[in-house]
Amino acid sequence: EGMHENLMLESALRVAVERNELVLHYQPLVCFTDVGMVGVEALVRWQHPTQGLIPPYKFIPLAEETGLISDIGLWVLREACRQMIEWDEAGIGVGCISVNISVQQIETGLLPKQVKEVLQDTGLAADRLFLELTESTIMQDPEQAAIAMSEFKSMGVKLAVDDFGTGYSSMSYLKRLPLDRLKIDRSFIKDIGRDTNDEVICKAIVQLAKSLGLETVAEGVEEEPQAEFLKALGCDVAQGYLYSKPVPAPELANKWGRLTRKQ
Numbered sequence: 274e275g276m277h278e279n280l281m282l283e284s285a286l287r288v289a290v291e292r293n294e295l296v297l298h299y300q301p302l303v304c305f306t307d308v309g310m311v312g313v314e315a316l317v318r319w320q321h322p323t324q325g326l327i328p329p330y331k332f333i334p335l336a337e338e339t340g341l342i343s344d345i346g347l348w349v350l351r352e353a354c355r356q357m358i359e360w361d362e363a364g365i366g367v368g369c370i371s372v373n374i375s376v377q378q379i380e381t382g383l384l385p386k387q388v389k390e391v392l393q394d395t396g397l398a399a400d401r402l403f404l405e406l407t408e409s410t411i412m413q414d415p416e417q418a419a420i421a422m423s424e425f426k427s428m429g430v431k432l433a434v435d436d437f438g439t440g441y442s443s444m445s446y447l448k449r450l451p452l453d454r455l456k457i458d459r460s461f462i463k464d465i466g467r468d469t470n471d472e473v474i475c476k477a478i479v480q481l482a483k484s485l486g487l488e489t490v491a492e493g494v495e496e497e498p499q500a501e502f503l504k505a506l507g508c509d510v511a512q513g514y515l516y517s518k519p520v521p522a523p524e525l526a527n528k529w530g531r532l533t534r535k536q
């Protein structure tokens with residue numbers, strides 16, 4: 274990518290939030306035991322006026338470099354919680370909502386207050402919100418992360434480690450932080466059935482999580498044999514193309530929503 278192109282993208286991204294160009298897609302999290310949806314992950318996309326739908330890997334790093342991620346992250350949080358209430362009011366059950374959090378949102382120290390406000394404004398129950406932090410986000414500033422996380426915990430918000438196994442492998446934070454869930458990175462899932470090393474790693478992660486009382490989510494499950502293997506290990510929840518790609522809100526509700534009352 275040229276510098277010019279990056280500058281263009283940056284100035285366009287600056288106004289994207291105000292112009293309502295960001296959209297959320299939702300991917301179901303499916304319970305291995307009763308094969309029902311237990312929640313959804315909100316994943317941001319940029320509906321660019323001329324370039325079409327831009328995936329997050331093309332603009333989230335830029336948003337992080339330029340500090341725009343704080344505004345974008347707050348928009349995502351608010352929109353995801355708002356959507357949950359809209360589904361509730363329509364009598365459509367989707368369970369919990371997961372929102373990705375970037376390292377800068379932790380660094381500013383503003384996030385706990387923002388989360389509290391968004392929950393108050395939207396009326397979403399705190400225990401239906403999962404915040405996803407990667408290992409590297411946590412390890413960037415473990416002290417600050419621990420402070421924020423204990424604030425989230427005291428509000429009743431749930432916490433997940435995203436892309437588990439790919440960051441620094443400081444295991445000590447696992448027992449110190451008030452975590453609820455580990456999400457096993459897709460890189461360990463994708464070769465299940467072909468690579469015994471990956472199978473051993475998945476088994477170890479599930480066992481570690483179980484002994485620490487944490488729920489496990491397998492990311493990027495694409496094939497039935499992978500699901501069978503993970504289920505046999507005692508992994509709790511799956512997310513992946515085998516079930517569904519991330520889809521716009523109406524499609525998620527149509528295909529996955531449980532009717533919570535007569536329509």
Ligand code: C2E
Pocket residue numbers: 300315316317328329330333346349373374375405435436459492493494495512513514515519
């Ligand atoms: P993530 O949080 O680990 O999200 C999971 C990613 O894996 C999503 O990519 C999802 O579409 C993809 N995925 C799920 N199942 C499968 C599968 O079976 N096969 C394959 N090949 N991929 C699968 P997506 O939506 O492109 O998002 C990529 C990353 O961008 C996310 O990874 C997250 O780190 C970041 N991201 C997305 N939305 C946000 C956001 O609102 N805020 C922040 N800070 N980051 C976000």
Ligand code: MG
Pocket residue numbers: 314373405435
């Ligand atoms: Mg995530």
Ligand code: MG
Pocket residue numbers: 435436456458492
């Ligand atoms: Mg992930």
